[in-house]
Amino acid sequence: MADADQSTQQHDKDDWSLLAASAQGGDQKAYNALLRDIVPFIKSVLAPGLANPDWVDDITQDVLISVHKSLKTYSKDRAFKPWLLAIINFRRTDFLRKHYRLKDNQQTRLENKDFISSHVTKPYGAGELKDIEAALDGLPQKQRELFTLVKIQGYTTKEVAEQKDMSVTAVKVSVHRTANKLKKLLK
Amino acid sequence: MEQRQTIDDVIDGLSGDLQPVSVMRHPLSRALPSAMLCALYVFVVSFAIGFRADISDKFDEPLFVTEVLLSVFIAVSAAMASSWLCVPDMRGQKWLLAAPAVLFACMSLIYMNMTFAQGYEVPHLEWHRCVYQGFYMVGLPLLAVLVMSRKGRTTHPFWMSLNNTLSVSMMGWVGLRFTCAADDVDHIFTYHFFPFVVVGFLLLLFARRIYRW
Numbered sequence: 001m002a003d004a005d006q007s008t009q010q011h012d013k014d015d016w017s018l019l020a021a022s023a024q025g026g027d028q029k030a031y032n033a034l035l036r037d038i039v040p041f042i043k044s045v046l047a048p049g050l051a052n053p054d055w056v057d058d059i060t061q062d063v064l065i066s067v068h069k070s071l072k073t074y075s076k077d078r079a080f081k082p083w084l085l086a087i088i089n090f091r092r093t094d095f096l097r098k099h100y101r102l103k104d105n106q107q108t109r110l111e112n113k114d115f116i117s118s119h120v121t122k123p124y125g126a127g128e129l130k131d132i133e134a135a136l137d138g139l140p141q142k143q144r145e146l147f148t149l150v151k152i153q154g155y156t157t158k159e160v161a162e163q164k165d166m167s168v169t170a171v172k173v174s175v176h177r178t179a180n181k182l183k184k185l186l187k
Numbered sequence: 188m189e190q191r192q193t194i195d196d197v198i199d200g201l202s203g204d205l206q207p208v209s210v211m212r213h214p215l216s217r218a219l220p221s222a223m224l225c226a227l228y229v230f231v232v233s234f235a236i237g238f239r240a241d242i243s244d245k246f247d248e249p250l251f252v253t254e255v256l257l258s259v260f261i262a263v264s265a266a267m268a269s270s271w272l273c274v275p276d277m278r279g280q281k282w283l284l285a286a287p288a289v290l291f292a293c294m295s296l297i298y299m300n301m302t303f304a305q306g307y308e309v310p311h312l313e314w315h316r317c318v319y320q321g322f323y324m325v326g327l328p329l330l331a332v333l334v335m336s337r338k339g340r341t342t343h344p345f346w347m348s349l350n351n352t353l354s355v356s357m358m359g360w361v362g363l364r365f366t367c368a369a370d371d372v373d374h375i376f377t378y379h380f381f382p383f384v385v386v387g388f389l390l391l392l393f394a395r396r397i398y399r400w
Contacts, residue, residue, distance in 0.1 A: 023205060024207070024208050024210055025207055026205060026206060026207030026208075027205075028202045028203065028205050029202075031201070031202045031205050032198060032199070032202035035198040035201060035202060036198055039194060039198075057193070057194060060194060061193065061194060061197050064194070064197050064198065064201060065197070065201070066340075066400070068201045068204075068205075069340060069400055070275055070340035070400070071208050072208040072209060072210055072211050073211050073273065073274045073275060073339060073340050074210075075210070075211075075213075075274075075278065076210075078278055078279070082276045082279065083274075083275055083276045085276070086275040086276035086277075086342050087275050087342065089342070090275065090342035
């Protein structure tokens with residue numbers, strides 16, 4: 001089985017190298033075949049790390065254009081895949097950098113599914129966050145407030161105690177009890 | 188389905204536009220001639236400016252010779268790294284990025300040692316002739332290197348900027364050590380080193396724009 005996989009990979013590598021070398025010589029048919037061949041590979045590399053399936057197609061197109069622009073840098077003596085992977089990673093990073101730079105000041109609630117699906121890298125993790133938010137909402141207001149200040153906003157217990165006119169011990173006890181309650185609720 | 192057609196359109200468009208391409212030469216055969224040309228240019232400019240009077244004596248000093256040799260090695264290794272960086276995957280030679288960095292760290296250690304020994308005091312700041320001469324030495328080679336690098340397709344614009352600056356400025360550094368008689372750390376850092384740092388910083392700042400493709 002392993003031998004078969006290895007032989008298939010070797011076959012792909014040789015095929016793509018040969019097609020790329022022919023493309024460098026101006027063979028449009030070979031070039032067309034190469035680009036069509038690599039599209040599933042590009043998508044398989046991109047898909048697991050991206051939130052929005054539409055991005056996969058956008059980046060795939062960018063990668064194809066980049067392959068075209070950098071065809072002269074490919075050496076037929078070397079494997080094709082590492083060369084292609086370097087371009088895919090570069091284009092993916094470039095795309096995500098531009099995307100998040102435009103959106104980095106936006107905030108929303110977890111209920112906003114459209115926003116989450118296009119701005120969160122791992123949207124499947126959003127469900128857990130939503131559960132935590134729901135559990136927090138179910139707590140008495142005072143407990144929720146103290147817990148949020150200490151554990152989410154990062155204030156020290158001393159600062160919170162001063163702000164709420166409580167003793168440090170009382171704040172600590174409340175936060176500890178809230179944490180235990182949340183654990184039970186989320187089990 | 189619509190997206191799929193778009194990718195098909197892109198593929199058809201790209202393959203329809205295809206013309207035979209001239210394959211990029213091996214990075215080594217691109218790096219070495221350009222490094223040699225840069226060295227020749229710096230030598231000619233240094234000659235035109237005039238070598239320092241004590242240059243033959245300086246070559247008897249092990250520290251000076253070490254410094255010059257290190258600078259040349261840094262320049263050559265950085266030129267090689269930038270040449271390999273012109274290929275998206277660097278043809279598997281990523282270790283080349285470490286060579287100039289390690290050599291530069293060695294040189295920095297030598298200069299840190301000199302700074303501790305001599306002490307450092309910022310001299311009276313002015314447009315010293317060494318600043319102009321430094322730019323005469325590196326200006327044209329840096330422009331040539333930038334144009335050459337843009338012909339490649341780098342996936343590491345910051346490394347490319349860093350290595351281009353290092354390769355040219357280290358040659359300029361050697362040129363300045365050959366022409367300027369001052370050996371004190373204050374002068375060397377302020378008028379030989381700092382202007383190149385500023386140039387390097389600007390290139391790093393605009394790296395993504397310069398090497399966009």
